Amino acid sequence: IRRLAISTGGGDAPGLNAVIRATVSAATRRGWECVGIRDGYNGLLLPERYPQGGLVALTHERVRGIAHLGGTILGTTNKGNPFQFPVRQPDGSLRETDRSDELLAAFAREGIDALVTVGGDGSLAIAHELGRKGLRVVGVPKTIDNDLDKTVTTFGFDTAVSFATECLDRLHSTAESHQRIMVVEVMGRYAGWIALHAGIAGGAHAILLPEIPFDLAGVVAKVRNRDALGRMYSIVVVAEGAFPRAGERALMAPAEAGHAERLGGMGEQVARELARATGKDARVVVLGHLLRGGSPTAFDRLAALRFGAAAVRALESGLSGVMVSLAFPNVEYVPLAEVAGRMKGVPLDGDTLQTARDLGIALGD
Numbered sequence: 001i002r003r004l005a006i007s008t009g010g011g012d013a014p015g016l017n018a019v020i021r022a023t024v025s026a027a028t029r030r031g032w033e034c035v036g037i038r039d040g041y042n043g044l045l046l047p048e049r050y051p052q053g054g055l056v057a058l059t060h061e062r063v064r065g066i067a068h069l070g071g072t073i074l075g076t077t078n079k080g081n082p083f084q085f086p087v088r089q090p091d092g093s094l095r096e097t098d099r100s101d102e103l104l105a106a107f108a109r110e111g112i113d114a115l116v117t118v119g120g121d122g123s124l125a126i127a128h129e130l131g132r133k134g135l136r137v138v139g140v141p142k143t144i145d146n147d148l149d150k151t152v153t154t155f156g157f158d159t160a161v162s163f164a165t166e167c168l169d170r171l172h173s174t175a176e177s178h179q180r181i182m183v184v185e186v187m188g189r190y191a192g193w194i195a196l197h198a199g200i201a202g203g204a205h206a207i208l209l210p211e212i213p214f215d216l217a218g219v220v221a222k223v224r225n226r227d228a229l230g231r232m233y234s235i236v237v238v239a240e241g242a243f244p245r246a247g248e249r250a251l252m253a254p255a256e257a258g259h260a261e262r263l264g265g266m267g268e269q270v271a272r273e274l275a276r277a278t279g280k281d282a283r284v285v286v287l288g289h290l291l292r293g294g295s296p297t298a299f300d301r302l303a304a305l306r307f308g309a310a311a312v313r314a315l316e317s318g319l320s321g322v323m324v325s326l327a328f329p330n331v332e333y334v335p336l337a338e339v340a341g342r343m344k345g346v347p348l349d350g351d352t353l354q355t356a357r358d359l360g361i362a363l364g365d
């Protein structure tokens, strides 16, 4: 390999810069030149947007001291799928156009002979398709949501869970002082990983997940039961993708079954319903993008550094069309074909969910 490109796509996650750092270090050590593509593939597909060039020279010097920083020095976008690229039409509307051949031509023109792409399910599906068209590509799994299959975990998740847990810790005292119900909405898309893990770690009394369509009666009972025991406050964690069972859907009018283009608002609705049903004061806190910001935890930093180095080793050994995956205690490689388009929710028979039950946390079922 002479010239390796790196791209970061989809929502940002703490650890992206650590992947870039490790990839560049491992690659330059092997004598490969590295370039970063700005904003997903936009640096190559929309060069007019980048007067200083759509590619960033990634020297060892450029990536020094970035491993602990949040975000991505390359920028990212979730509107840059080269197979469905939004192209402005003469009438001003946007039409999705397949620009993948142009992208491959741009790689060839720039002398790029391999790609490490860091992203979630969308970016990895794109990587799979580019690989099928002949590009040498290795994917690195990223998302705070932890909803990717075939890897024990993604980087970004631990940071999100740690921060959400700290927030829950802080909310206990204010909730208790005011004898309130505190509803905390967390990200996670259609999966409840962040809600479940942070909810358990942060001592929540109820956790609502997309994997278990909820009935608020169980949560109301939990709150009343706590009140009866003199524990006059309750903390309820709501995953943004959680949704009520069919019977309550009309009442709560969530985005249809939680599967709207944009999620959010469920915490607000749950707080309103709980206040109505219990007569208690309820407040909602939406953690949202705070979960994506800040420095990666040591766990995420290490995972990201291992992933970046492993991606380079994969390319060196001739692998392509694979994703680096964490399979404790080591990293492994799995075909992108086995990952593309697959989502991993919280397993209903897993011990973490069982732990929540054993701790007496209401799950709305």
Ligand code: F6P
Pocket (backbone or CB within 6 Å): 011, 078, 120, 143, 144, 145, 187, 188, 189, 240, 263, 292
């Ligand atoms: O996938 C990561 C994530 O943060 C989800 O948890 C959330 O639903 C989504 O991205 C929000 O994306 P954005 O606000 O960047 O469009």
